[in-house]
């Protein structure tokens with residue numbers, strides 16, 4: 287028997303970016319375990335990671351190229367060869383380019399795999415050379431990044447490995463126990479060192495279970511809540527005026543703005559007791575060092591960018607930037623790969639094609655001018671994860687749209703494809719992974735050969751490039767050559783980081799100037815003024831509010847009273863811990879662990895609507911509707927409903943998931959998605975699951 291141990295990285299869109307040790311026996315993967323020597327993974331994997339092999343070896347995998355033989359949406363295909371598939375694609379594209387220009391081809395994708403080679407480099411090079419429309423991929427976290435850029439001058443904050451040094455941790459609109467599991471032991475370590483943990487979330491989560499305190503604001507009001515805290519800090523002499531005077535710009539203006547946000551006014555907006563706001567402000571000022579931990583969930587509201595600006599102001603007002611164990615931690619972008627090395631932009635780019643937002647994919651397919659004639663889906667599942675599904679599905683059903691999908695599984699999107707191509711999975715490809723949270727870099731090496739005729743994203747793009755006659759040498763580079771090329775990115779953070787070290791070490795930490803690494807310890811911020819910009823001239827010039835502020839969400843009692851009268855429940859759709867986006871939601875074990883798609887609502891809201899726990903309900907607004915099973919209890923506050931995501935449409939009742947209701951607004955900063963700005967009504971429907979209405983006693 288031959289036995290090999292291979293270094294792998296979990297490729298999922300998760301901050302942890304875990305080190306995996308893969309055991310291969312006789313050419314088969316027999317085990318994947320957490321790397322004990324990886325400083326974040328520390329030898330254990332999450333509920334998805336421990337069962338990673340079930341995904342890898344699933345009999346549902348797409349193994350051969352397919353051509354559609356039935357109507358779009360039906361999912362009937364016949365097997366064809368790679369050569370035939372590439373011929374069909376290139377013929378269609380050449381005709382489209384001749385008639386409409388290359389901009390008529392639109393890529394779609396986000397986070398199927400997170401390595402820089404397979405996710406980004408191969409793709410960007412090909413799309414540059416093709417001259418396709420550019421996809422603004424701001425579905426996830428860009429409002430927060432824009433807020434950080436404006437305030438701090440860069441999208442980076444505390445080193446997660448320093449969490450244990452905090453004495454107060456505000457976990458704000460973020461659910462790490464489900465979405466960033468390896469943050470939990472670090473938070474627990476802080477607790478053992480005496481830290482208090484406050485979770486600020488409208489609902490009970492896996493994370494609130496180990497919190498010392500749970501503050502439950504009404505969604506979309508966090509900006510007001512943070513300004514209420516700023517109000518108290520100034521009013522009670524708890525603000526660090528020396529820090530503000532030395533290191534920030536615009537603090538007097540912020541103080542004046544916050545004067546409007548008295549605890550009494552914020553209490554009404556956030557539906558919290560005024561006393562709780564005061565207590566929170568005092569606790570935050572007095573329990574130092576205090577760290578704000580937040581995630582992308584919080585900013586998926588139309589006012590999400592400004593909410594993040596308000597949160598970012600709190601460590602400034604209390605003088606807690608540059609302090610070990612304090613500050614702010616969201617997603618970290620310390621190292622940016624050189625765009626020239628990633629996409630060979632200067633060499634390959636043809637003109638300046640238009641940009642279309644990923645958050646308006648339905649709109650793009652239905653009404654972009656000039657029209658989108660072909661959609662190329664790689665690393666994404668728009669027919670499940672995208673907002674405003676009535677538009678997305680109508681777009682995908684267009685007869686004159688030529689849709690190509692490169693996938694691992696027969697997803698909802700695959701059902702609308704003209705051509706389907708089989709993709710490899712992580713254990714079959716080489717890639718380089720930089721965490722977007724910790725400061726670690728790790729190499730993923732192929733452990734086994736691809737099954738069937740699966741090809742990696744890079745191989746797929748290179749095959750397309752050859753067929754399209756693109757002769758540039760970069761289209762012949764191997765994954766390893768590309769990874770080595772990227773390491774040439776000019777950055778002090780990569781100093782001393784070599785291919786040999788990547789091969790030898792379980793993870794390579796970015797070369798930070800010091801350890802412990804405490805950002806902004808020198809008092810300087812990479813903003814235009816060199817100071818922390820509470821007032822941002824750059825935002826002012828763009829016609830945006832230059833100060834952290836709060837305005838009601840686009841869908842709310844204040845901003846849209848007549849809509850609110852018809853749809854009084856705010857629906858949040860946060861992440862299910864056994865899925866990753868829509869990944870895993872087709873696999874039997876994970877579906878069983880997650881359970882069927884549900885909507886949680888409070889007892890009072892349920893009673894007012896005659897809804898019992900366990901009943902099937904219809905969730906509806908003007909965009910669309912879906913059917914979910916009601917869970918009634920106290921896990922959500924009145925006025926709020928919660929449905930965890932992302933279930934596939936094809937396994938949802940009536941073939942529709944919750945994204946039939948979610949909107950395609952863009953955030954105030956960063957052009958981000960706004961999944962949570964979503965007013966709905968919920969109605970009881972008879973349970974016809976087994977052909978008969980469920981008897982009342984059973985519920």
Ligand SMILES: Nc1nc2c(c(=O)[nH]1)N[C@H]1C(S)=C(S)[C@@H](COP(=O)(O)OP(=O)(O)OC[C@H]3O[C@@H](n4cnc5c(=O)[nH]c(N)nc54)[C@H](O)[C@@H]3O)O[C@H]1N2
Pocket residue numbers: 299395396397398399404425426427582663664665666667668671672692693694695697709710711712743859860861866867868869931932944945948961
């Ligand atoms: N209602 C609601 N919807 C949401 C969200 C929400 O909070 N609420 N969150 C949004 C957010 S934050 C995000 S990031 C998006 C996530 O959206 P996506 O990035 O689209 O995530 P996935 O659903 O995981 O889809 C990725 C697809 O890529 C495929 N894949 C995996 N590896 C590879 C590979 O190597 N090559 C190729 N070609 N394909 C591969 C997977 O099988 C999967 O179908 O969802 C968004 N949707």
Ligand SMILES: Nc1nc2c(c(=O)[nH]1)N[C@H]1C(S)=C(S)[C@@H](COP(=O)(O)OP(=O)(O)OC[C@H]3O[C@@H](n4cnc5c(=O)[nH]c(N)nc54)[C@H](O)[C@@H]3O)O[C@H]1N2
Pocket residue numbers: 299300301426427458459460461462464465466486487488489491503504505506507508580581582583584587858859860861862863864865866867868931932962
């Ligand atoms: N298991 C699992 N892990 C994942 C993912 C997954 O799908 N499954 N997805 C990955 C991706 S793509 C992302 S972007 C991250 C997201 O990571 P998180 O940001 O942690 O995820 P969410 O569940 O979207 O949102 C976190 C919390 O924000 C709360 N929230 C929503 N609106 C508000 C509000 O207005 N105010 C406050 N205070 N709280 C609010 C929700 O109730 C939720 O509990 O997770 C990543 N990790």
Ligand SMILES: [Mo]
Pocket residue numbers: 299425426427582
């Ligand atoms: Mo995301």
